[in-house]
Amino acid sequence: MRRLRAGLSLLFVPFLIGAAKPQLVPDVSQREIQIQYSFAGAELLLFGAILYPGGRIPKEPADIAVVVRGPVEPIVVREKRKVAGIWMNADSQRFRSAPAFYSVASSRPLSELVDERTSAIYELGLHNLQLSPGAGIDPDKQRRFEAGLIDLRQRASLYFENPRGVEITDGVLYRAHILIPARVPVGTYTAETFLIQDGRVVAGAPREIRIEKFGFERFVAQAAQRWSLAYGLAAVALSLLLGWAASAIFRRN
């Protein structure tokens, strides 16, 4: 009987700890990023507070990881190989859901914070992205293409992992800077904050950030999509006009 009781009380232990779990109050500096005539990238600030029960900061304070991700796109990755002395595309692999942008920052390296399984569940870290390759593909090939894609986008600053990118002040206030490069596609991005303690993850509510073209740039981009024939005619007219104008000006001289 005693052993049973002891076993039962052990079952409740997680709940007891759960009740004393710290809470997260996250926020983002901007809900909208406007792309305008001299857009050269933007910097997002993800910040907030960790609320410990009773206001007491434990000896081993919690860690924070923040993830900003862009819209997912279906893509084809092609691989070049030397065929008959010429480097050409020889193989390809489809991924149905590659994020256009992915940046993760954490207060300590992710491998020290969570185990493999947890980081896979929350897609923490570049090597845990769910890219959805087609089924029935040789896993070696899949890994090779994944590595190729991640490397390519890392060097374009579209994928970024910063293991010391989150600063925690006095164990309570945290902040992280995420750089958005100029070459990001427009769309709805999400910013998520994770509170990690003893390998367990508490996720804060994701915030949406809209990256949009604005003003003249928006008008041009929309015109190219919606009124494509008129847009094409305008482009031809513009080039004829400029060409004719230069010709006319130079004749005077």
Next chain:
Amino acid sequence: MDIYLPVAGVSVNAFVIVALGGVVGLLTGMVGLGGGFLTSPILMFYGIPPAVAVASAATQITGTSISGMLAYRRRKGVDYRMGAVLIIGGVVGSLTGGLLFRLLQQSGQIDTAIALLYVILLLGIGLLMAREAAVALDIIRPRRTPKPAPRHNPLIAALPMRWRFYQSGLYISPLAPLILGFVGGLLTTLLGVGGGFIVVPAMIYLLGMSSQVVVGTSLMQIVVVTAVTTLVHATTTKAVDIVLAALLLIGSVIGAQVGVQFAQKVKPELLRMFLAIIVLTVAFRMAAGLGWRPPEIYSVELL
């Protein structure tokens, strides 16, 4: 000064683009080249998506060529009849090129196909022109005492239905320029070039056109064919960036005018030698690029 290109989705330095346009315009005015064979690769190297680079280069070439063509028209350097025949062939070629482009794109071989085409065409034409110009400039002597060259290429003379092209000083079948125009149009869509670099030498060496009207007539064809290509791209790939095209144009229309005036003062053989050197340099660079290990093994394409 950084400027954001709304369709390409990237920021570029406006001065770099205007300067690139200026160099290309200078070439256009001097030797009748659209210069697209320099514009598109440099734009791609600068980080602009290939489709946008090719489509916007076509738009830019329209403006540069009208500027150059008007300058030649004032000097009566345009054969309208010949131009019209070239244009008909060119528009058909441009549309055919669009289909080919899509097929190659789907198989993932468009980049290699473009590079190979460039190398073969540029090497052939560059060598031919360099030799002719070198002979004319007395740098090298022709190996044999030259036979009096036939007025017309025998193949072209054999074509049926001859027309008179007064300003070109020709009495030949319109089929020859029609085919030439078709090839030019094909290259416009496929390579994002005006096609002048193949049409101009072919008019001189194959058709035997009078050299005063060669460049102006080629420019007339390029104006119409690139305008059609812009419309094709605007409605299908939606990759024409009007801001990019405008920046390129500002440089190139001025460059073209300067080029035309410069061309009047320089010996035509020197100009041809200059052109041959440029063409050969680009060809060798591209040939080397095919064999070297590329900086990026992987490339990403949106579906």
